[in-house]
Amino acid sequence: MGILFLLVIIILIFLLRKKRQVYSIPAGRAVYGDLQSEGKTLVSRRYGLSGKPDRVIRKGEELIPYEFKSTEADSPRTGHLLQMGVYFLILEDNYAGAVIKKGVLKYRTRAFEVRNTPELRERVLRTAQLMRSMRGVPRRNHDNPGKCFKCSFKEVCSQRLIK
Ligand code: SF4
Numbered sequence: 001m002g003i004l005f006l007l008v009i010i011i012l013i014f015l016l017r018k019k020r021q022v023y024s025i026p027a028g029r030a031v032y033g034d035l036q037s038e039g040k041t042l043v044s045r046r047y048g049l050s051g052k053p054d055r056v057i058r059k060g061e062e063l064i065p066y067e068f069k070s071t072e073a074d075s076p077r078t079g080h081l082l083q084m085g086v087y088f089l090i091l092e093d094n095y096a097g098a099v100i101k102k103g104v105l106k107y108r109t110r111a112f113e114v115r116n117t118p119e120l121r122e123r124v125l126r127t128a129q130l131m132r133s134m135r136g137v138p139r140r141n142h143d144n145p146g147k148c149f150k151c152s153f154k155e156v157c158s159q160r161l162i163k
Pocket residue numbers: 140147148149151152153154157158159160161
């Protein structure tokens with residue numbers, strides 16, 4: 001019985017590691033998850049932004065947001081980079097003292113590390129500011145409230161389709 005139990009534990013650990021490798025999930029302890037839409041929306045009151053990263057991994061003092069996209073891409077898409085930038089700001093606001101250096105953006109077959117740079121931060125804040133004022137922002141190109149519901153900029157977007 002004892003050996004069987006040990007075997008089951010070893011197999012479970014092996015499967016979890018395999019899953020982590022296949023999906024490029026950073027090693028560490030998950031402190032937030034929304035892969036199955038189970039997470040509550042994280043909100044930054046300070047920046048007026050919100051989001052639901054697929055995972056947030058804690059590794060010591062460091063927090064690493066992780067986002068999975070079922071599409072394919074040769075390089076990170078602009079909207080996804082901004083989304084990751086929003087996650088950095090939200091985590092900064094929600095986890096005082098945490099170190100937030102990078103995130104992982106995983107597409108179907110490729111994964112990219114996104115650095116939390118001052119440039120990305122500036123770009124996200126500028127985009128949020130533009131969305132509030134609608135200056136220079138392209139008009140909404142869809143009629144899908146679900147898209148707005150999931151959007152990290154919904155709190156500040158003047159064109160959102162949801163309350
Ligand atoms: S809230 Fe909706 S309209 Fe505004 S940027 Fe997001 S998806 Fe587009």
